Amino acid sequence: MLRVTRSIAVPEEEIAFDFIRASGPGGQNVNKVETAVQLRFPALASPSLPEDLKERLVPLAGQRMTKDGVIVITARSFRTQERNRQDALERLLGLLQQAAHRPKARIATRPTLASKRRRLEGKTKRSGIKTMRSRPHSDD
Numbered sequence: 769m770l771r772v773t774r775s776i777a778v779p780e781e782e783i784a785f786d787f788i789r790a791s792g793p794g795g796q797n798v799n800k801v802e803t804a805v806q807l808r809f810p811a812l813a814s815p816s817l818p819e820d821l822k823e824r825l826v827p828l829a830g831q832r833m834t835k836d837g838v839i840v841i842t843a844r845s846f847r848t849q850e851r852n853r854q855d856a857l858e859r860l861l862g863l864l865q866q867a868a869h870r871p872k873a874r875i876a877t878r879p880t881l882a883s884k885r886r887r888l889e890g891k892t893k894r895s896g897i898k899t900m901r902s903r904p905h906s907d908d
Contacts (some may be wrong), residue, residue, distance in 0.1 A: 770857065772864045778816050783860070784808040785853060790844035804844035807856040812837025817864075825867040832863075839863070 770778040790804030811817060811825055811833065826833060833839050843856035879887075 770861060770864075772861065773868050776817065776821070776864075776868060778809075778814065778864070782809060782814055782816065783857075785856075787849055788842075790852075801849075803847060803849050803852060804842065805849060805852040805856045807839075807841040807843070807853075807860060809839045809841075809860060810837060811839050820870075821864070821867050825864070828863060828867050 770780060770783070772778060784807070786806040786808070787802040788804045788806055789802050811829070812822055814822075817825075825839075826837075829839050832841060839860065841856045841859050843852040843859065845855060846852050
């Protein structure tokens with residue numbers, strides 16, 4: 769069971785792992801052993817995720833989500849299958865936790881009277897500086 773939040777958990781049966789050959793550290797072992805992990809999680813079809821989380825997950829997943837709504841994460845940083853499997857699960861968990869966080873609704877506020885005055889005083893001061901830079905007018 770992959771616990772996302774207190775109320776949301778994803779059963780491990782929904783997550784599929786494929787083991788593939790990886791480049792990188794491992795010497796000749798790289799050519800023989802399939803140590804890289806490709807995690808597949810059908811996020812949009814998952815019954816354990818609420819709809820609002822799925823909506824926030826789509827833009828967060830970006831290129832990692834296929835057109836069918838399957839999140840694909842490839843982990844190949846480590847030399848063992850188990851460490852790569854853990855890495856892929858941690859990355860999926862991080863993505864789901866980020867999507868589970870509801871953004872705070874912005875409350876529109878108005879500028880205070882004092883801030884409006886300060887802004888206008890700054891503009892007047894700046895205008896005066898620029899006027900002083902110009903050539904003097906000949907008033908006849």
